[in-house]
Structures are given as C-alpha cells and as structure tokens.
Amino acid sequence: MNKKIVFILAAIVPVLLFAIFINNTFATLKHHNIQMNLANDETQVQKIEAEITQRLVRSERDLAFLLTYFNQIKPTKGHENFSESIQPQLVEILPAFSKANPLYQKILIIDDSGSEISFDRDTESFSTERKNKAEIDYFKEAAEHKLGNAHMFFEGKSLTIARPIQDESGVLQGVLSFSLDSEDLIEALYPEDFKNKKIMVVADNGEYLINSKPGSREFSLDYSPEVFTQVRTIQSGYLELEKNKILTFMPVQLDDLQWFLLIENDKEILNHEITVLEWQLKGLFAIVFLFIAILIALRFAAVRRELQAEQLRQSNDELEILNAQLVENQTALEEQTAVVEELNALLEEDVVRIEEQKDLLNAITDSIKWGIAFTDPSNETLFINKLWRKYFPNYSPSAENLCGFGQYTDAKELIDSMVVGTENSEDVYRKLLESLGNFKDSYRLELIQTESHRHLRVKSLPCLAKNGRVIGRILVCSDITRYKEIDRLKSELISTVSHELRTPMSSIMGFSELLLTRELSQERARKYIEIIHNQAHRLTQLISDFLDIQRIQSGKLVFNKERVSMDEVIHQALDLFEEKEGYHVIFRKETEREFAVEADFDKVVQVISNLLSNAIKYSPQGGEILVGLSVEKEVLKVEVTDHGLGIPSEALPKLFTKFFRVDNDDRRKIGGTGLGLAICKEIIVAHGGEIWVESTFGQGSSFYFTLPLLKDNPLVQRNSQSEVIQFVEKDKKPGLTQDGEDMILLVEDDHSFAQLMQEILHQEGYKTLNIDNGIDAIKAVKKRRFKMVILDIVLQGDLTGWDVLKALKADPHTASLPVIISSIYEHKKLQKDGIQEYLPKPFKPEDLLKVVKKVAQEELDSKMMMYSSKEIQEYVVTFLKEKGIKVKDCQLSEEILLITLDGENE
C-alpha cells in the first residue's frame, strides 16, 4: 500500500514541479511581453507626439500661408463685415486649398460681428452662420494665444487651430480657424499594431482630448479623476488598473500646452498568444506525460506479467515435483488411512460396545434391588448405582445425582455417609473402617436407618480379578425391611397360632385328664365333657378358619363366581342366622330393584352370616340388628349394624387382621377365633370389594362391605315395593323353627291394596312379604316357608293366581301351605281344592284379620318339622308314635319328610 502511495507521489511531484516551472516561465514571459509592449507604447507615443506636432506645425504653416493671403486682400467696401467682404476671395482660394490640404475638415473664418463662413472639406461647400458673442470671444482668445498659450483647441471632436486675421495696421479683422477631424487624426495616429489598445489624450486639467476605444473608435470617459491625478503626479510610466488593465502614460508638450497621452492595454489580450502557447504546451506536456505514464504502466504490467509467468513456471515446476511427492504420499496415506479407518471402525465398534455395555451395566445395576458401590484398592470410590444414592443420600453431595462410574470422593467418606442416622452404628462403623485396608475378608452388616425405619443389609466383599489381583471392594446393600417385617409377622403368627391352639387344647387335655384320673360326680363329668366338646369344636373351627384364610391368601381357594342376586344372598344369610332370644333383625332394602353381582354365593353368605353373628355376639344386651342394602354408583353396599358394645377407636385399624381380638373385658367373655373378620375381608377383597367398619365405643358398630355391580343391572326390571322382612322378637323354639314361618306372603298386584293389607297385618304382629307376580311368588314359596299365602287371582305377568295355586299344590313341599284367595270373583267350591279361606274383595280389615287368625289358629294346632336326614325322619316318626301322637299326614320324599301333627295331641 505504502509502496503504491510512494510510487504515485514519485510520479506526481515531478509533474507538479514541472507545472510550476512552466507557470513561472510563462509568467516571466508574460511580464516581459508586457514590458516590451509598454516600451513599444512609449515609442508609439513619441511617434504620435511627433506626428501631432508635425501636423500642427504644418497647420501653422498653412494657416500662416492663408493668413498671408488674407492679409493681402483688400476688403471689398460696401460690406458690413469682414467675412462677407472677403467672400469672393474665399470662394476663389479655399476649395483649392482644401483640395491641396485635405487634412482640415473645416476651414472657417469668423469676424468680429459674429458672422462665420465655413468651408466643408467633404461637401466642398460654404456655409454661413452667426456666432454669439461668447463664441466669438472664445475664438478671439484662442487666436490671440489667450487660451493657455496654445493656439489650438478642441471644438467638439475636432482639433481646432485658430489664428487672428489682422490688417496691415495690425487691427484684428477676424479669426481664421482650421478644424482637424479627430477621427482622421486618430486614424493617422493609430498604429497598425495598436489593435486592442485604447489611446487617450488628456489635457492638463484632466479633460479628455482624445479618448478612443480600439475597433469602435468611439470616445469615452473611463477613468476616475484619481487615476488622472496619479498620472499627473507620476508624469511618465504606467499604472496597473483593475481587471488586468494596464495604463501607459506619458506627457506630451505642444506649444505651451501640456497633454498626457494614455494607452490602455489589456494584459490578457497582450498575453493572449503567450497564454495560448502556455496552454498548448501544458496540454502537450500532459499528453506526453500521460503517454509516458501509460507506456511505463504497460511496461510495468508487461514486466510483472513476465515475472508472474516466470514465477508461475517456477511454481509449476515445483508444483509438479510436489505433486509427484504428493501422489506418492497420498498412496502411502491412503494405505495408512485404510488401516486407520479399519482400526477406527474397530475402535468405534469397541467404544459403542463399551458404551452399550456401560449403559447396560448401569441399567442392570439400577434395576436390581441392591444398592451397589465399588471402591478401588487405593480406597477411591469408583462406582455407585442409583439405589445406593437413594439409600445413602448424604454421600458426596457435591456429586449430587451422579450415578454410575464417576469421580467420587474416597471410601472413607462413603463409609461415613453410610452410618449417618442409623441405630447401633458404632460396631458397624468399626467394621466398615476395618474393611478399608482389608481385601481378604468379607463383611456382612446390618443398618437400621432411624428416620425411615429402613433396615439395610450391607455386604462388603473383596473383588478379585481372574489372576487373583485385588481390584477393589464391592459393597452391596439390600433393603431387608420387608423381610424383617415378614419374619416378624411370621413369628408373631406362629406365636399367635400356637397360643390360640394351646388355649382350647389346655381345656381338652386338662378336663380329659381329670375325667380319666379322678372320680367325679356324673353331673361334673358331664359338664367337663361338655366343655371338652365345646373346646374341641372351637379348635376345629379355629383350624378350619385358619386353613380357610391360608387358602384364600395363597390363592388356593377357588371362588365359584356366578351371577347372583344380592337379595337372595341376604335372604340366605338371614335363613342361616340362628335366632336368639332378645334380638331382632331388620332387613332394610333401600332400593326397589334387585341387583346382581358376580360372586360366590356361599362365600358372600358366609360373610354376611359372620357379620350377623358378630353383631349378635357383641350385643350381649340384645337389641335391633339392621341389615341394609343400598346402591352407590357402581357398587352394591351391604350394612350390618348393631347397637352393642362397639369397638374402641384404637382397635379399628387392626380389626380385620388375623387373630386380632379386641382386648376388652366385655368382649373377652365372648369367644371367637379372631379370624372371622380376616376371612370376611379376604373374601370381599377377592370379589373386588371393600370392607370397613364404623363404630362408637359403647354404642355399637356398623360393618359395611361393597361389591362391584354387574354392568347390566338391575337384574329384574320390576316395579316392586321395597321389601321389608322383620324377624319379630319371639320366643325361642329350639330345633324346630324354620325362618319365615311367621311370615305371610301377599301375592297382590295392586300395590296400594297390598300396602293396606300389610299395615293391617303388621299391627297384629305379622310379618309380610308382598310379591306382585306369579313367577316370583312360586320362587319365594319354594325358597322359604310361609305361614300362609294370601293370593290374588289377577296378577302381573303371565301367571294368574290359579296358576300359582296349581303350582303350589303340585309340589309336595308346598302342598300343605295354607292359601287364602283374595279376589273380586266368587268361587264357592274352592275348599276342596285345598283353599282354606276365601276373601272376597273388597273386604273390611276385621274380615282380613278374622280369616288370617282362623287359618293361623289351624296352623298353630299343628307343627311342622323338616329334617334333612332319613335316619332322623324315622327317628322322629318313631318317637312321635311312641308318644302316642298320631301322624296325620305324612308325605315322604327322598330327603324330606313333612309331618303334620294332629293339633289335638301334644
């Protein structure tokens, strides 16, 4: 860059210097030119002065000649003035004179009277005119040299020379004047080479005498008086004026008059040619310079090209050599690259494999249920897995969340972190420290983390390579909290089972020993046997319950699930319920519809029975027990509520655990295996339901369980009223009572009428069940025993009351069931068809009660027994016969014996 600037400067400076030189030269040249011009002007001025002088001298001579002539003329008398008197002479001489001396434009004669006669050279004619006094005086003065000692003056543009005409006596006759044409004069004075110059003749008083412009020859007054003042002061020389003008001036002496001759030059015009030359030269120089510059540039370019070409050639040669080497190298390189690539591929494969293995290892170590840490022989921790981090979060907090292989702190810190917040850590810590430098022994330790109650087992094992070299120590930590808990539960269970078995066993063994070894009264012996029997029964129940629960828990108990109606389940459970004195059970169904669940019928019955028996057991004071059935969203909820002892709140959470029995004085008197509720829970859970309890201690308990509803519920789309079965408190009838025997079945499609009948009957203490269609009525009768049936003839559904009646009579189990026909139809011949009573609608309440009581009385007169074993049938029949009781009607089937005892006997 700098080089270029230097180069450009080197080129420009000489050019500039040369230009300055030319400028100066030309300036000098111009100056000299002007000086020469001025010198020339001086010469010219002198010439002009000489010329004017010469002319004036000639004029003087001519004037003198003419005056001589005129002086000889005798003026003609008779003329008033001189001019007219000499006119004839004038006419004679003047034209000739003018022709001979064309210098004068006008020749005039003015006399004292003011008359003027003039002769014009150009028109060759005379003219006369009158002059005023002042003009005459002026001429006179001029003629007498009274005008500045000169006898010439300018009149207008003409140079006028005047002479007095005097007679012989010297009396002034007039004035003779020659008028020289200024233009002629200037024409004469103006030299050929005075083009573009202006010549001025200025009088001493500053008046312009001649002022001409070159070319135009017009007179003008250009300069200020100051200029002329300067001229007068300097006398001879030149003045520089503005606008490149230069004024040359010098004094001209004519007679007594001093004039100044001024020549104005325009410098530019003067130097015009030189300037042209200058520019031509400059242009030429520029062209030459440019040409040279181009030449040089071209030359340079050529040289450079050549150089480049040379370099290129050299480079090419070198390149070729290099290329050859390169090709050689490349081949070598390619071979090497191939090898490297192969190696690289292998390496990458290895790296990928190692990464994969590392990931796999991390994944494996993170997925196993062990915390793992690894320390190297220099006791640096190299690896921990996620679970280790979870077990010991205090370790290396700086490397928080870092798992897998990494830079951790030393093993000492690892050990420190392990015992933070643990119980009995001193011994463990000592052992762990001992393990640090030891690569022979294995350690097995247990830690209990206080806060989380986590029980951890840590195994610390030396890690050896195949060749036996120690590569570190691996610590494996497993959470054995659950195992410990299971272990604890197991021993607890064994202890409990053992305890529960030993308790009845104590009685059995003890009393049997007493029976065997002692003499006892019959009464006492009997009591002891009874106790043994009961305790044996309890033991059996215990074992059975225990096995049940074990089977359920181990999943070996198969539930025979099918679509069952919850109503049926509850009725079944109520049927099994052993009625006890002082209790009454109410079944309250909070929905009119019958809902189905998928369940093992027997097992769910077992649950309800268990809850019912608990309710009775823990209500030692008796009271109402409620069985409720309701629907909640997608589940069916069953409730068993008692108003018994209730459960202390602290016992509630453990109530459903095995062998748990509320440790309570009142409750202790009541036996039980402590397994019932646990079984219930297992059964309900196996059905996808829930079981829970709500209780206020001292006020009773409510047990609830739910079972998921089947989706296509309700089971039966019927518009039946909610069913209320009441087991009314009554005297105990041991062995002979069948549930429902006290219940009257109303088969009636008119619900309001049915309700009316129910109210009437309830007031009298009867239980009722209303069914509005024939099919369900037959089902109900087959399922349980009723005291009697009040049957309407017109029913909902396909079956009429007659069909129902026919069905009842056709079945030996139900043939003897008393039936009251309640209808608007009258049928007198019903009696023989097994119809006890006929109740024509509408009827009064008293009529209904009268009929029902009558039938009931007939029924009370006989007792019914039903046994399920043939031996017992025979035994009963024999027994009755032995007692002299007549067996009135005895229908035997394979399994059932129906015995109606004659009411007249005991």
Next chain:
Amino acid sequence: MKRILVADDESALRLLICGTLEIGEFEVIEADNGTDALEKVRAEKPDLAILDVMMPGMTGYEVCQQIKSDQTLEHIKVLILTAKAQELDKEAAFDVRADYYLSKPFSPAHVLALVEEILEQ
C-alpha cells in the same frame, strides 16, 4: 389354708384349674382379667398367684411385675401359666421375676404337684 389366685380370661381354664386344685385343700380366688387379678392380689394377698399372660386389662407379665415390685407383695409366689410357649415368652416371664413358668396345655396333675410343692416351701 393356703390361698391361691387364679387369673385367666378363659372361664373353661379357670374352671379347669379350680377343678384341679380342689383335690388339695386350697382357697381359690378367681379373676378373669389382669386388673382384677392385681386388685385381688393386693386385697387378699394370696400365697400363690397363677397368672395367664394374654388377659384383658393387664397382661400376666404386667401383673407379675407389679407384684414383684411391691415390697408388701413381693413374697407372693407367681406361676405364669400361658399358652405363649416360646422360649422368648419364658424369658419374658423370668424378666418380670416370675417364680415359675408353665406352658399350656398342661397336665392338671402336674400343676397340682407343682402348686403343692410351691406352697410347701
């Protein structure tokens, strides 16, 4: 006449023990829970207390501990008669300074012999 307190929440077992002891000539005081047992021990100061372990109110161990920590009752012999028959239970019995330990089921003859032996001392 030596007096014996029998505490067990199982009535059958109380009956059994009472039946067993009737052969000897002892006065038997019955209690069906731990609290009652301790009260009766304090009131009656029997010569021997036969205590079941798993009882409502207080366990036999607790009753035993109360007896043995009371200077006025300390002399009363305590026989723990329990269905908790594991080694740990036995240790627990002796931890509360019970004098004798017998696990259920038991032989009445054995119990009688043991009681006679205790009371003869």
